Amino acid sequence: MSSNRRFDGRRAIVTGGASGIGLGVSVRLAAEGAQVAIWDMDANAIASARETIGSGTVAVRVDILIASAGITGPNTALSEYPIDAWRRVIEVNLNGLFYCNRAIVSEMLKGGYGRIINVASIAGKEGNPNASAYSASKAGVIGLTKSLRKELAKSNITVNCVTxxxxxxxxxxxxxxxxxxxxxxxxxxARFGTVDEVTSLICWLAREGCSFSTGGVFDVSGGRATY
Structure with missing residues (x-):
């Protein structure tokens, strides 16, 4: 783990931060000096994560938002896709991300600084068969990111996503x-990515020095991405 203290004094919120990529980001941000709050639906996982990174209390000012919460939904053909499952995936992956971005942006604007990284997926760019809701929700995350970056381009708040x-x-x-x-x-x-590999990119985008990249879609795909 890096001993770099590039996030000293910064306050971060990580959604989906109790496991997977979100937990990896939370641990790394905390190790590099950030005060981290985890937002997650799994209360038991949050308790476990807090034992690793600390109390996780963030006051009003927020400098960094990592929106990584997500679910896959069932793997089935669109013609048979359960409507309730579709609504659930869109509610968590897209609507939930919208709510968090919306709430945090107003606080970042007050402080005149912010780094937002939304976690999408290669499925949002290329589509995966039998994963229509997941693919559609992650495509929506990309579109939201690109729209929001244009609204905030002159505000010292960058908005990027990773796929x-x-x-x-x-x-x-x-x-x-x-x-x-x-x-x-x-x-x-011919292998899956690792949490550390994705975390490294997210934390690079979250640092203060990454100030001229906004609206970007950054791939971590092992060569899968074609554009």
Whole structure:
């Protein structure tokens, strides 16, 4: 783990921060000096994460938002996709991210500084079969990011997103094995990404010195991305 203190004095919120990529980001930000609050639906996981990174209390000022909360939904054809499951995926992955961005932007504007990194997916760029809700929700995250960056371009608040290919995290528990095998088959490096690899990119975008990159879609795809 880096001994760099590039986030000293910064206050961060990480959604989905109790496991997977969100937990990796939370631990790294805290190790590099940030005060980190975890927003997650899993109360038990939050308690475990706090043992690792500290109390996780953030006051009104927020400097960094990492919006990484997400679910996959079922792996099934669109013609058979359960409507309730569609609504659930869109509510968590897209609407939930919108609510968090909306709430935090007003606080960042008061402080005249901010770094927002929204976690999308390669599925949002290319689409995955039998994952229509997930792919659509992550495409929406990309569109929201690009829209918001234009609103905030002169405010010293940058807004970027990352589009990982498959990373072996607890979210795999929500997927069928055939879908996991399909995702692996699309990665030229012939392996899944790691949490550390995605975390490194997210934290690079979250640093103060990353001040001229906004509205970017940054791939962590092992060569899968074609644009």
């Amino acid at each position: 990982p290919a498959a990373v072996h995290t607890p979210i795999f528990d929500q997927m069928s094995q055939s879908h996991i095998d399909f995702m692996l088959s699309k990665i030229p490096m």
